[in-house]
Amino acid sequence: MNRQQRLEAEFAAQETKARAMGGAEKLARRKAAGMLNARERLQRLCDPGSFIESGLFATSTSNPADRDSTPCDGKVVGFGRVNGREAAVLANDFTVLGASSGATNGRKIAHMKRVATQRGLPMVFLGESSGARMPDHMGSRGMGMLLGNDGTQYQRMRETPWASATLGLSYGSSSWYAVLSEFNVMRKGAVLAVSSPLLASLAIKQDVDPQEMGGWRVHAEVTGFADLIVDTDEEAIDALKVFLSYLPSHHREAPPVAAVPAGSGEGMRDILGLMPESRTQVYDVRKLVRTIVDRDSFFELKARFGKVGVTGLARLGGRTVGIVANNPLSRGGAMDADACEKLTSFIVLCDSFNIPLVLLVDTPGFVIGTEAERQRAPGKIMNMMNALALTTVPKLSVILRKSYGQAYLNMGGGRNSDEVAAWPTAEVSFMDPTFAVKVVHGIDPGLPGFDKEFAEMDRASSVWDFASVYAAQAVIRPQETRDYLIRMLEVHRLRLSDGVGRHLMRAWPTSF
Amino acid sequence: MASIKIKTEVTGSVWKIEARAGQRLAPGATIMILESMKMEIPVIAEDGGTLVELHVAEGESVNEGQVVATLTG
Known part of the structure; x- marks a missing residue:
């Protein structure tokens, strides 16, 4: 082997390892459950061939033993074109330590957000993560080293649009970014919550049902944290693209203009x-x-x-x-x-x-x-x-x-x-004429005089009177x-x- | 088969019942119409389903959030 060949072989070996995610077995289980993996999701999101990865060779560093088993440190990030426009994208890889937050992937996310904000790119989050990585975050040293060292981590000034998909179990950062985003699409079966049902059960000493706690119905109907509900990963990712198609890439430009479809109006x-x-x-x-x-x-x-x-x-x-x-x-x-x-x-x-x-x-x-x-x-x-x-x-x-x-x-x-x-x-007025007749004249519907007073109140609500004063x-x-x-x-x-x-x-x- | 409890969004009275037990309802179908705030407000089977039971009768008063019908999905 000459030098070029040696480098190629080394590169190929490193790349294969880095792209392995959590291994064949975990990936097969996901596939059987009808869920795309992190790289398949990115492939669906980005225009063909447009994804350029950032931090392919990054791994967990907190524990030296994790280095070989944490490709991309559980978060695949980079830049891709979404419908022809550049975006910063982040896919959580749940098969690597539950895509938990660690020191290296924290720096990857920070870099993506920094570039997106400074260069005017939409930010896309494909959420599915278990929260802070344990035991890395334990103890005062763990906390001091890992949390809060980026004062802008959860700052939101809306410089560029953020779009999020909640695609699986989402605790901690995946939930934070979902609610910080302009748009969050949720896949049925996913859970969006502060913390896992296990931890919640331990804290309140009773069983917690994940769907009751943070399932799609809760976020569609009670919290409003889900803007759209879909059945599959594919539909969720397609919805992100549709959402972004209405928005400018950043706050200093006007939204894109589309052709007017035939049959409009x-x-x-x-x-x-x-x-x-x-x-x-x-x-x-x-x-x-x-x-x-x-x-x-x-x-x-x-x-x-x-x-x-x-x-x-x-x-x-x-x-x-x-x-x-x-x-x-x-x-x-x-x-x-x-x-x-x-x-x-x-x-x-x-x-x-x-x-x-x-x-x-x-x-x-x-x-x-x-x-x-x-x-x-x-x-x-x-x-x-x-x-x-x-x-x-x-x-x-x-x-x-x-x-x-x-x-x-x-x-x-x-x-x-x-x-x-x-x-x-x-019809414009201060209150419904039926109630106004009661308030002003003390007459209930059905009593003598009601119809006359109602007709008077109703006429006074007309659009022509409204237009006459240029309202x-x-x-x-x-x-x-x-x-x-x-x-x-x-x-x-x-x-x-x-x-x-x-x-x-x-x-x-x-x-x- | 998931059981779906249909709740009213408003306080008012049941003006007209439009569906009967056992009926298969399409998504968005009207189950009953309430009278509230001088308006006719429909109670809708948002996801559709089979109407198992009606819990109210015409003329009855209902409170916001009251379960008025049960469906199976």
Whole structure:
């Protein structure tokens, strides 16, 4: 063998060892369970041939005995192109010490985040990890050496979008990065929690069911930490790509522009038919959203959490917009604390990444009563209001039907939007006329005089009175909504700053 | 077969029951309609399933979070 051949042979041997992950047996078990391994996940995520690895030959260093059995120190990281755009990517390799956090892989993650932030690349986390590595972290020396030495580790200033997939058991860092991200897709069967059920059982001295503690239903319906639920690894990774397709690579650029699919706006002629004639009947606002936006472009987030508020990314005329809508189908559109939090976090996402907001309004107000107050409704309502007030991307609101009370302001009424448009079906007032008749005149429904006073209150809520004081800048025919919005997005484009907002909420908490 | 408890999102009264026990419901199908805040609010089988039992009757008052039906998935 000449020198070149010797080097090649040595390189090949080292590379084979480094790419072995946790060994054939563990990898086969995963495959049988229908789970991709870390490298297969990266392959699915990155454009073919585009992944360039960082730290292929890194291993655990805390215990010399681990060196040969910890390829990549359990976290495979590098740079890959996602739909043609450069991104920093991280795949936890659960087959190597449960992808636990150690000294070397901590430095790998820090490097990825540093490059992503400084060079303006989205960051993708493929989460599945057991938490801090034991016994490395034990004792005061372990703690002192391993934790807290990077003061920016969990700092979030939204310089670039972070997208996360929770793909298996995720404790510690995988959970932290999932909730710090703008988007977290969760695979059914995965668990997202602070700590493992074993540790939780030891701490509280009772059995803990992992799915009850941190399964998909909990995070889809109770915590809102899952933006999307899917059945497989493949679907989760594809969802990350779809999410990123709406976003700019960093906060100093406008989102990418896509071609407008054929057939967009096709259903606009009949859009009014999607709303029932009776004001007491409900409908699913998402059908209207899908009709208005570019064909198949509505990507709903947190569909099962705070359902009375609908949030999702979409495109109008090829440009990314954030849709915020009330959904009468749930609670008649009366906004609750969960919906306020969901809308607040979505407003922060859009404003941080230069995505204009479109608000579709049909709400009788906020849910009131004992339970609502116990859920800290006033605080949630004002957080949302503050977020809307701090927004510097264009905000367009369309009042479809009801807009009442403080919720009128929270949904962009008055100067809380750049433009307020209303359908002829809009009704705007401080409270539902039925209740107002009781409050003002003391008359219950069915009693003499009610109908007359109701008719008077109801007439005074009409869109024409609203437009007469220029509280709506336009009354639009329902079928014109899509064209109106596309034109107004053009009018309000942030020309003076190349489509970039001021990001006053960049340090807003990442969850609630 | 997982048992799914369907809870109401609102306090109100049962106005109309639209499904019957034993019926197979498609995802998103309406089980019953409540009257609350002067609105007709549907209770929906989000994931679909077979309706095993209805726990309320028309005209009955219901509280937010009350289980009104049981399905199997």
